[in-house]
Amino acid sequence: MKIxxxxxxxxxxxxxxxxxxxxxxxxxxxxxxxxxxxTPALVMPQALVATANSMLTYHIYGSNLVGxxxxxxxxxxxxxxLNYDFTNADYSGLWSTTYDILTDFDYVVNKTKxxxxxxxxxxxxxxxxxxxxxxxxxxxxxxPYSEALKGNEILNPKYDKAQDIYIDLAKNLDLAxxxxxxxxxxxxxxxxxxxxxxxxxxxxxxxxxLKLRLVLKGQGKVNFxxxxxxxxxxxxxxDAIVNPGFxxxxxxxxxxxxNYAYNAAGTNxxxxxxxxxxxxxxxxxxxxLDDEERANLIFVNGVTTNVNQLGYENNPPTGYxxxxxxxxxxxxxxxxxxxxxxxxxxxxxxxxxxMLASEASFLAAEAVLKGLLSGDxxxxxxxxxxxxxxxxxxxxxxxxxxxTDAEAFYVDYVAKNAGSKLANFSLNSSNEExxxxxxxxxxxxxxxxxxxxxxNEYRRTGYPKVTGSNSEANRNNTFASSKSVATTxxxxxxxxxxxxxxxxxNVANVPEVDKFKSKIFWAK
Numbered sequence: 001m002k003i004x005x006x007x008x009x010x011x012x013x014x015x016x017x018x019x020x021x022x023x024x025x026x027x028x029x030x031x032x033x034x035x036x037x038x039t040p041a042l043v044m045p046q047a048l049v050a051t052a053n054s055m056l057t058y059h060i061y062g063s064n065l066v067g068x069x070x071x072x073x074x075x076x077x078x079x080x081x082l083n084y085d086f087t088n089a090d091y092s093g094l095w096s097t098t099y100d101i102l103t104d105f106d107y108v109v110n111k112t113k114x115x116x117x118x119x120x121x122x123x124x125x126x127x128x129x130x131x132x133x134x135x136x137x138x139x140x141x142x143x144p145y146s147e148a149l150k151g152n153e154i155l156n157p158k159y160d161k162a163q164d165i166y167i168d169l170a171k172n173l174d175l176a177x178x179x180x181x182x183x184x185x186x187x188x189x190x191x192x193x194x195x196x197x198x199x200x201x202x203x204x205x206x207x208x209x210l211k212l213r214l215v216l217k218g219q220g221k222v223n224f225x226x227x228x229x230x231x232x233x234x235x236x237x238x239d240a241i242v243n244p245g246f247x248x249x250x251x252x253x254x255x256x257x258x259n260y261a262y263n264a265a266g267t268n269x270x271x272x273x274x275x276x277x278x279x280x281x282x283x284x285x286x287x288x289l290d291d292e293e294r295a296n297l298i299f300v301n302g303v304t305t306n307v308n309q310l311g312y313e314n315n316p317p318t319g320y321x322x323x324x325x326x327x328x329x330x331x332x333x334x335x336x337x338x339x340x341x342x343x344x345x346x347x348x349x350x351x352x353x354x355m356l357a358s359e360a361s362f363l364a365a366e367a368v369l370k371g372l373l374s375g376d377x378x379x380x381x382x383x384x385x386x387x388x389x390x391x392x393x394x395x396x397x398x399x400x401x402x403x404t405d406a407e408a409f410y411v412d413y414v415a416k417n418a419g420s421k422l423a424n425f426s427l428n429s430s431n432e433e434x435x436x437x438x439x440x441x442x443x444x445x446x447x448x449x450x451x452x453x454x455x456n457e458y459r460r461t462g463y464p465k466v467t468g469s470n471s472e473a474n475r476n477n478t479f480a481s482s483k484s485v486a487t488t489x490x491x492x493x494x495x496x497x498x499x500x501x502x503x504x505x506n507v508a509n510v511p512e513v514d515k516f517k518s519k520i521f522w523a524k
Contacts, residue, residue, distance in 0.1 A: 038107075039111075040108045040111050040112050040118055040121040040125075040192075041121070041188055041189075041191075041192045042192075043104050043107055043108050044104075044105070044108050044121055044124065044125060044128075044192055044193075045192050045193070045194045045244060046104065047101055047104035047105050047108070047125075047128065048128065048193075048194050048195055048242055048244075049194060049242060049244050050097075050100070050101045050104070051101055051128060051131065051132060051242070051354060052242035052255070052351075052352035052353075052354055053255045053352070054094075054097050054098060054101065054135075055255070055352060055353075055354060055449075055450070056255040056256060056259055057093055057094060057097065058094060058135060058139075058450075058451070058452040059449065059450060059451040059452060060259075060451065061091050061094060061139075061451065061452055061455075061496070062450070062451030062452030062453065062454055062455035062456075063451030064081055064310075064451075065084075065451075065455050065492065065493065066443075066451055066454045066455040066458055066479060067277045067279045067280050067310070067479020068276065068277070068280055068447055068448070068451050068454070069274040069275065069276060069277065069310075069324075070274065070275060070276070070277045070307070070308045070309060070310035070311075070312075070316075071273070071274065071308060071310060071311070071312075071313065071316060072272060072273055072274055072275045072306070072308060072316060072317065072318055072319030072324075073308075073315060073316040073317055073318045073319070074272075074273075074318055074319070075273045076313075081310075082310065082311045082313075082481050082483045083311070083481065083483045083484060083485045084481065084484055084485060084486050084492070084493040084515065084516075085485050085515075086493065086496050086497050086515050087497065087500075088497050088498065088499055088500040088502075088503060089499075089500055090496060090497070091496050092499035092500060092501065094135075094136075094139055094496075095136070095140070095498070095499045095501070095502075096499065096501065098132050098135055098136050099136075099148070099149070101132055102129060102132050102133065102148070102149055103149055105125045105128050105129045105132065106125075106129065106149040108121050108122070108125040109122060109125045109126060109129065112125070117186070118186075118188075118189075119179065119183070120183065120185045120186055120188075120189035120193075120198070121189060121192075123175065123176040123179040123180060123183075123203075124176070124189070124193070124203060126172045126173070126175060126176045127172075127173060127176045127203065127206060127207045127210065129169075129172070130169040130170075130172055130173050130207075130210060130214075131210060131354070133145065133165060133169055134166075134169060134210070134213070134214060135452075137162045137165050137166065137520075138217075138452070138456050138520060138522075139452070139495075139496065139520075140495070140496075140498060140520075141162045141495070141511075141513075141518070141519075141520045141521060142159040142160060142161055142162050142511055143159060143160070143162070143165070144157035144158065144159055144160065144506075144509075145159075145160040145164075145165045145168070146158070146160050155505070156505070156506050156508060156509060157506065157509065158509050159509050159510065159511055162520065162521045163218065163221065163222045163223075163521055166214050166217075166218050166222050166224075167222060167223070167224055167225060169214060170211055170214055170215065170224050170225070170226065170227075171225060171226075173207045173208075173210060173211040173214075174211070174226055176203070176204075176207045177204055177207045177208055177211070177230055177233065180200045180201070180203040180204035180207065181200075181204050181230075181232075181233065182200075183200045184200065185198040185199075185200055186198075194242055194243060194244040195240060195241070195242050195354075196240070201233075202236075202238070202240075204233050205233055205234060205235060205236045205237070205360075206236055206240055206355065208229060208230055208233045208234065208235060209235040209236045209355065209359075209360045209363060210355070211229065212229050212235060212360075212363050212364070212367055212372070212373075213359075213363055215227050215229065215367075215372060216363060216366055216367060216370070216372070217456075217460060217522040218521075218522060219370060219372075221521055221522060222521075227372070229367065229372055229373055231373060231374065234364075235360035235361065235363060235364050236355060236357050236359075236360035237357055237360070238357050239353050239355070239356050239357045239387075239391055239394075239398075240353060240354050240355040240356075240357075241351035241352065241353045241354075241398050242351055242352050242353075242354060243350070243351030243352070243398060246348060246349050246350065246351065246352075247348060247349055248264060248348045248349070249264055250263075250264035250265075251264070252264075253348040254346070254347065254348055254349065254350045254351070254352055255352055256344075256345050256346075256350075256352065257345060257346070257347060257348045257350070258348075260322065260323040260325050260326055260345045261322050261323065261326050261336070261339070261345055261348075262322055262335075262336035262348075264348075266335070266336035266337065267336075268321045268322040269322055269323070272318070272319030272320050272321050272322070272323060272324075273319055274319060274323070274324065275305065275306045275307055275308055275317060275318075275319050275320070275324045276299060276305060276306075276307050276324060277307055277308065277309060277310060277475070277479055278307045278308070278309060278475040278476050279309075279466075279475060279476060279477070279478060279479040280307075280447065280479070281295075281303065281305070281307050282476045283440075283443070283444050283464075284299075284302075284303050285303040286303075287476055288420075288422070288476075289417050289420060289422060289423055289444075290413075290416040290417055291413065291416075291417075291444070293389070293409060293412075293413075294388070294389060294392060294444070296327065297327060297342070297343045297344065297389075297392040297393070298325060298327065298343060298344045298392065298447060298448050299324055299325065299327070300320045300323070300324050300325070300326060300327060300328060301320075305320075305324050306318060306319070306320070306324070309472050309475035309479075309481075309482055310479065310480075310481040310482070310483075311470075311481035311482035311483035311484065312472050312475075312482050313483075323345075325344055325345050325448050326339065326343075326345045327339075327340045327343040327344075327345075328340065341395050341396055342392065342393055342394060342395045342396075342401055343392055344392060344447070344448035344449060345448070346394065346395060346396050347395075347396040348396075349396045349397075350394075350395070350396040350397075350398065351398045353391070353449065356387070356388070356391060356445060356446075356449065356450070357387045357390075357391070358384045358385070358387035358388040358391065358442075358445040359384075359442060359445065359446070359450070359453070360384075361380045361381070361383040361384035361387055362380070362381070362384040362438050362439075362441060362442045362445070364380040365377045365378075365380035365381045365384065365434075365438050366435060366438050366439075368380065369431045369434055369435060369438075370431075377425075377434060377438075378425045378426060381425045381434075381437065381438060381441065382410060382425070384438075384441060384442070384445065385410055385413065385441055385445075386406035386407065386409065386410050387406070387445075388441070388444065388445035389404075389406050389409045389410070390404060390406050391445075393406075421433055421436075421437055422436070422437050422440045422441070423437075423441075425437055435461065435463070436461075436463045436464075436465070439457050439458075439461050439463035439464065440463055440464040442454070442457060443457070443458075443463070443464050456520075459494070459519070459520060459522075459523040459524065460520075460522050460523055460524065461524065462524050465477075466478045466479065466480065466490045466492070469491075470482055470484050470491040478490070478491070479492075480492050486515075486516050487516045487517075488516055493515045493516055494514075494515065494516060494517060494518060494519045494520075494523065495513065495515060495518055495519065495520060496515065497513060497515055498510050498511070498513065
């Protein structure tokens with residue numbers, strides 16, 4: 001793995017020379033002749049925005065595998081998306097982009113470790129390194145860690161065991177949690193922090209929630225030095241949203257808007273190549289659950305939006321312009337200037353979440369089941385469902401719109417699904433049934449936002465359930481492609497492959513893996 005550390009440091013500095021503390025994070029110029037030194041106040045916000053932007057690529061990867069989207073009519077040449085016969089070229093951008101981001105955060109860590117005036121940057125970057133490295137581990141398993149990010153010092157880094165990486169990430173998160181519990185952040189950090197605006201309590205909750213995610217995934221398989229979750233801090237109760245000042249300008253739009261809606265010129269993008277799957281829609285249209293209200297906040301035609309099983313190419317339904325995931329405005333015709341302004345794809349100025357408050361509540365609900373937290377699992381479950389609804393009711397200013405009543409939504413949702421254990425938590429008698437309800441609701445909350453995390457949770461827990469064959473006739477019960485060549489029971493792959501670059505530059509260290517047999521260490 002080669003990382004051009006000089007290049008990525010120069011990007012932060014050049015952008016910062018021309019823009020203010022927020023906009024600097026959006027302006028990326030690639031000039032190899034730029035200075036090779038910068039400051040934490042310039043590098044960290046850009047790396048945060050890059051992390052937020054990478055969520056789109058991770059989401060698309062996960063969405064293709066976990067049943068959120070399928071091929072629409074009028075297109076061909078889908079290749080390995082339909083049969084899962086992945087090559088080293090598939091999804092390779094996940095690897096390179098994340099290591100590039102990690103190079104910037106590592107720069108901040110190294111610059112501020114002994115600098116008492118900039119400890120805010122140090123501990124925040126420790127958290128964000130843990131966040132990004134966990135993305136890599138959850139995607140690839142063993143990855144370069146202890147010898148990574150060394151530039152020319154180590155061009156062929158060894159691969160560390162995924163479990164060992166988790167242990168070290170948790171240690172670093174503990175350091176950050178302890179710091180932000182009592183820290184009073186500097187004015188410089190507050191102006192550079194495009195995530196929490198320097199709010200220490202939010203950073204502590206974010207780190208605590210990220211650690212909980214690691215501990216739950218690693219439980220029984222990782223010997224954490226400290227698996228205790230700090231109950232005095234709790235988990236995120238607000239969505240972790242990055243917004244450096246996204247706008248309608250070219251290159252500065254919210255990444256979701258630029259992919260699922262319109263470019264800066266107001267032109268449709270090619271989102272109509274994909275539509276939701278019947279498996280996914282079954283959690284909205286009454287087949288499995290009745291959830292028309294959230295469907296209307298996500299899909300262009302609500303529960304009547306066209307669907308297709310991945311792989312079915314015998315005259316599949318057509319897609320939508322600009323996409324199936326952009327809801328129509330309340331009045332008039334949908335366009336780049338007339339859109340609803342809330343939902344899953346909100347608008348060009350909306351912030352980009354890197355963790356949802358609903359996920360935090362569902363993690364806490366599971367943690368109660370497994371003895372990691374005290375409290376009421378059902379209360380966390382209810383809170384997670386309501387927070388999922390509230391996120392969809394946030395507008396471009398990242399605020400919940402007036403008139404939103406999450407409690408009324410939840411009461412109505414349970415009433416409509418009174419006999420379902422997936423919606424009515426009190427009907428579940430065993431912890432396994434409760435876990436299925438929690439993860440299934442997390443799957444619904446992640447729709448259109450965090451496909452990779454939904455894919456991770458399916459591989460870890462087996463929920464939401466996939467049953468029967470991968471035939472088109474069974475499409476409500478499986479999200480596996482009808483053209484799958486996977487040899488697994490569920491006809492799904494177990495992972496993607498390491499990128500070709502590793503076989504070119506680091507062939508002596510890259511592990512041999514099988515896309516249908518090799519598993520991430522936490523997988524069932």
